[in-house]
Amino acid sequence: MPIARDVSLPVNLQHIKLFCAVVEHGFSVSEAGAATFTAQPVVSKHIKALEDEIGLALFERRGKRFIGLTPAGEEAYAIARRVNADAISLKALASEFANAREGVLTIATTHTQARYVLPRVIMQFSAKYPEVKLKLKQGNPKQCADHVAACEADLAIATEALSLDPLLVTLPCYRWNRVVIAPRKHPIAKVETLTIEELARYPLITYDTAFTGRSQIDRAFASAGVAPNVALTALDSDVIKTYVRMNVGVGILAEMAYDPKEDADLKRIDASHLFAPSVTRVGLRRNAFLRRYVYDFIVMFAPSLKRSTIETAVFGK
8 A cells, every 4th residue: 555655765775675574584574683783663663655656555454563575565675685696796796896805705505505515615725815805605505595585695605406596597507316325234225236126114214395306306216107295304424324323214314425434334336227317406696796715715615617708697698
């Protein structure tokens, strides 16, 4: 419903930032305030000021609580996300020209990437950019994508769901497959040629449906017409290995999560012939200005990528 407006007033960027924060924190003004280090009454004041300035009610309300977006609010939010991202790009541009070797790099990623893949890259990056602070935000692939879309992270590294957000572009980094793990005395450890049917004989422990290529596992069983006995799902590889050691079931794991030294008590069985490979991707905001060290980090993580390739994807050239 239209409300009184003064079209001569410019829209304040802080209004836009807090509007996005409220939407992205489940319409909770208190949570948005905590995330942006802003007092709750101040958040409410900015929301009211934004609605007054553009002359539209953006939120559905129940009493004083926000419960959703109005149709106008849905349209406004799509625009506000882009404006907020552009404002952050301007700040990044200013920081790059002020000091190209200082800053903060925030990476949203999954446990498997953070635990088994990124340590080598982070060591290499820190040696080149000792004055850049690194932050890791761990979550499932959808959460990683949301962090980047909401300008809470510079890039996301994950296997699934990154391409679902229209604000993001994704680039392939590397392909990987799965291994089956079991205690060395487990019957499956003696099988010469592993099959889907053999796997289906045992309780399975693998990733939650939102994680690390789980869709490829489900697809393989469905294609074979066999129902898997998934006894337990977990959010990270270390938990899967813990329960395999307890004989709860046989594990299906990302190949990079098996460490020959740390996991020597577990039998590693190649399963690349059973499951289609997955591709780990990096996700970035469309049209975002990326600092030089962001490009360097991506190339360290995925040497097959070049800065020109990344720029082409981000800016759609």
